[in-house]
Amino acid sequence: xxxxxxxxxxxxxxxxxxxxxxxSLLVQKYQQKVYWHIRRMVIDHxxxxxxxxxxxxxxxxxxxxxxxxxxxxxxIYRIASNECITFLNKKKQKNNISIxxxxxxxxxxxxxxxxxxGDKVQMKLQQALLTLPEKxxxxxxxxxxxxxxxxxISDVLGxxxxxxxASFHIAVKKIENYLLRND
Amino acid sequence: xxxxxxxxNWQDEAPTLASMEKANPxxxxxxxxxxxxxxxxxxxxxxxxxxSENLFTVPAGYFxxxxxxxxxxxxxxxxxxxxxxxxxxxxxxFDSLEERIKSRIQPEIxxxxxxxxxxxxxxxxxxxxxxxxxxxxxxxxxxNLRSNxxxxxxxxxxxxTDEIIDYLQLYSDAGDAAVIxxxxxxxxxxxxxxxxxxxxxxxxxxxxxx
Numbered sequence: 001x002x003x004x005x006x007x008x009x010x011x012x013x014x015x016x017x018x019x020x021x022x023x024s025l026l027v028q029k030y031q032q033k034v035y036w037h038i039r040r041m042v043i044d045h046x047x048x049x050x051x052x053x054x055x056x057x058x059x060x061x062x063x064x065x066x067x068x069x070x071x072x073x074x075x076i077y078r079i080a081s082n083e084c085i086t087f088l089n090k091k092k093q094k095n096n097i098s099i100x101x102x103x104x105x106x107x108x109x110x111x112x113x114x115x116x117x118g119d120k121v122q123m124k125l126q127q128a129l130l131t132l133p134e135k136x137x138x139x140x141x142x143x144x145x146x147x148x149x150x151x152x153i154s155d156v157l158g159x160x161x162x163x164x165x166a167s168f169h170i171a172v173k174k175i176e177n178y179l180l181r182n183d
Numbered sequence: 184x185x186x187x188x189x190x191x192n193w194q195d196e197a198p199t200l201a202s203m204e205k206a207n208p209x210x211x212x213x214x215x216x217x218x219x220x221x222x223x224x225x226x227x228x229x230x231x232x233x234x235s236e237n238l239f240t241v242p243a244g245y246f247x248x249x250x251x252x253x254x255x256x257x258x259x260x261x262x263x264x265x266x267x268x269x270x271x272x273x274x275x276x277f278d279s280l281e282e283r284i285k286s287r288i289q290p291e292i293x294x295x296x297x298x299x300x301x302x303x304x305x306x307x308x309x310x311x312x313x314x315x316x317x318x319x320x321x322x323x324x325x326x327n328l329r330s331n332x333x334x335x336x337x338x339x340x341x342x343x344t345d346e347i348i349d350y351l352q353l354y355s356d357a358g359d360a361a362v363i364x365x366x367x368x369x370x371x372x373x374x375x376x377x378x379x380x381x382x383x384x385x386x387x388x389x390x391x392x393x
Binding site: 052053126144168 | 193196197198199200203204205206207208209210211212215216219220222223224226227
């Protein structure tokens with residue numbers, strides 16, 4: 001299926017008569033990307049579902065204000081990433097969990113979730129990822145899983161390309177060490 | 184290591200990670216993505232409808248009959264206009280119509296525009312008569328009431344004291360005691376009454392009425 005261009009979505013959104021169609025195109029194009037971006041961060045499917053909906057509600061609400069100085073998908077990723085960070089911070093406050101304890105809480109979710117395949121290697125990688133700070137995990141996920149360029153990740157997180165490269169490099173080293181230790 | 188060189192060679196520094204397949208360990212409920220758009224529509228509040236379909240419908244055969252309907256309507260309109268030609272008018276009828284109507288209504292206007300002067304003196308006997316009647320009735324009522332009051336007071340004053348005492352003994356009750364005591368002026372009269380009535384009778388009266 002041919003991928004619709006962002007420009008076409010924005011054009012259809014601008015016209016009141018084709019706005020409904022723009023919504024369909026937007027969701028069809030980005031639902032999976034947004035979902036997996038959030039799921040890798042919050043692990044639980046139901047939490048992810050809530051955040052996906054919140055993300056698309058915000059995207060739709062503010063799409064009229066979107067300016068073409070950034071790409072549509074980096075703008076959507078930025079909203080999704082902010083939703084993740086806000087959610088994880090709220091979870092820490094609600095459960096009175098310290099930053100150090102947060103990986104263990106998500107690790108429990110990972111172990112208990114029914115929506116996880118039984119691949120032990122992949123489970124170990126996810127456990128390794130949960131040892132990273134949240135922003136570093138975001139950087140790693142976008143680089144490793146989504147093959148995004150550093151410039152694009154920079155648009156999403158508002159961090160310099162150099163800092164992102166360093167962050168990714170450190171993340172890779174931490175994960176490698178974790179995998180070797182838990183072999 | 185130069186930061187710019189980090190992009191491509193992370194696999195050398197993390198061979199274990201590099202050897203792992205990029206797979207997704209997470210799963211989603213069946214038809215989750217298929218239903219996502221509908222869920223999101225409900226959240227965002229967009230009514231789902233297809234713009235390509237026309238929302239409005241027309242009765243069956245509307246467009247087939249449209250030409251005939253228009254032709255009939257045009258014919259009907261022309262017939263209506265032709266009816267106006269059946270009737271004729273005298274030449275320059277409307278030119279003189281206004282003048283003729285004015286000449287008809289002019290006497291009525293002149294008559295109705297005459298000022299009507301009502302003399303104030305023409306009504307004074309009626310007002311005077313009403314005032315006299317009111318005064319007579321008021322005086323009559325006033326004197327009647329006064330004379331009635333005088334009669335009642337005079338009659339009470341003329342009654343002998345013994346009759347009043349007998350009346351009170353027969354008809355008064357405990358509630359009247361305070362009024363009676365307040366109005367006793369003559370103590371000798373009271374002592375006279377007391378001597379006529381025995382103590383036993385007074386006790387019986389008090390038992391019954393207090």
